[in-house]
Amino acid sequence: MNATDISKLKRDAPELYDAVINQGVLIERRRVLAHLNVAKLYDSLPEAVEAVAAGTPAKLTPGEALPYTLLHNRYASIEDKRDGFASVAAS
Numbered sequence: 001m002n003a004t005d006i007s008k009l010k011r012d013a014p015e016l017y018d019a020v021i022n023q024g025v026l027i028e029r030r031r032v033l034a035h036l037n038v039a040k041l042y043d044s045l046p047e048a049v050e051a052v053a054a055g056t057p058a059k060l061t062p063g064e065a066l067p068y069t070l071l072h073n074r075y076a077s078i079e080d081k082r083d084g085f086a087s088v089a090a091s
Contacts, residue, residue, distance in 0.1 A: 034058040034071055042075040044082075 010017040032052050039048030058071060 031058045038071040039075045041072070042079040044075040044078045047075065047078050 006017075009020075035048040035051050035056070035058060036045065039045050039051075
């Protein structure tokens with residue numbers, strides 16, 4: 001979809017355009033909050049901010065628990081490495 005198509009949609013179907021934009025905002029908010037809320041548990045907010053800025057997906061859908069598990073694993077691993085647990089486990 002190019003800028004002309006978007007302009008045409010906005011002009012010809014403003015309600016649909018607004019609904020699509022609002023849905024995108026909700027999806028992005030859910031992604032950002034997933035990263036921040038899980039990372040907060042592991043004192044990994046700097047890494048979460050990097051993931052958010054990079055657009056790292058959280059792959060969330062309503063009621064889906066697995067991505068939260070994956071995010072917990074991601075930030076727990078960051079915390080473990082920072083705290084030196086990775087080297088202890090390897091010893």
